[in-house]
Amino acid sequence: METFTKVSVVKKANVYFDGKVTSRTVIFEDGEKKTLGIMLPGDYEFGTAAKEIMEILGGSMDVLLPESSEWLTVNEGQSFEVPANSKFKLKVKELADYCCSYINE
Amino acid sequence: METFTKVSVVKKANVYFDGKVTSRTVIFEDGEKKTLGIMLPGDYEFGTAAKEIMEILGGSMDVLLPESSEWLTVNEGQSFEVPANSKFKLKVKELADYCCSYINE
Numbered sequence: 001m002e003t004f005t006k007v008s009v010v011k012k013a014n015v016y017f018d019g020k021v022t023s024r025t026v027i028f029e030d031g032e033k034k035t036l037g038i039m040l041p042g043d044y045e046f047g048t049a050a051k052e053i054m055e056i057l058g059g060s061m062d063v064l065l066p067e068s069s070e071w072l073t074v075n076e077g078q079s080f081e082v083p084a085n086s087k088f089k090l091k092v093k094e095l096a097d098y099c100c101s102y103i104n105e
Numbered sequence: 106m107e108t109f110t111k112v113s114v115v116k117k118a119n120v121y122f123d124g125k126v127t128s129r130t131v132i133f134e135d136g137e138k139k140t141l142g143i144m145l146p147g148d149y150e151f152g153t154a155a156k157e158i159m160e161i162l163g164g165s166m167d168v169l170l171p172e173s174s175e176w177l178t179v180n181e182g183q184s185f186e187v188p189a190n191s192k193f194k195l196k197v198k199e200l201a202d203y204c205c206s207y208i209n210e
Binding site: 097 | 106107108109110111112114115116117118124127129132141145162163200202204
């Protein structure tokens with residue numbers, strides 16, 4: 001059972017897309033931020049500020065990365081990276097559990 | 106923005122009722138356990154092992170406590186307590202954000 005230790009967690013959830021996407025914010029000792037979230041089936045578009053690394057902890061999703069024309073399927077245990085200040089699309093076909101890391105460069 | 110500090114968080118989500126109820130487990134330095142969760146609209150029955158204190162962080166729900174015949178409405182900022190080794194029912198009418206504390210007596 002993998003855990004994050006010595007972290008802070010924001011009590012209230014982040015809620016997007018009418019609750020179809022929800023997450024909790026985790027802050028690490030060095031200031032790094034991650035969110036642990038759930039996506040229900042649906043089609044979503046997200047914008048990034050910082051660079052993001054999305055790790056799929058459960059379920060799967062298809063992702064259309066910025067400046068790409070090809071959808072990629074990302075399964076449990078896999079990750080994808082999204083550049084800062086960009087947009088990406090997701091098609092979630094089954095409940096997905098994810099960890100998003102925000103990378104300040 | 107209220108946060109829990111110096112805690113451990115289990116990376117993977119807890120998923121119940123086909124994903125209509127999901128939560129993350131938070132462990133405190135003294136070993137206390139809480140879960141931070143989301144409930145989508147629906148009717149649910151839960152069983153407790155430890156005594157539980159349920160705090161509503163967002164939304165609202167109706168609760169039927171064990172050995173009670175009257176449904177109570179619990180709103181954001183309110184809490185209710187459920188004895189150990191018992192069952193309780195919830196009617197969730199809008200997305201609810203909650204914090205559940207497990208109390209070992």
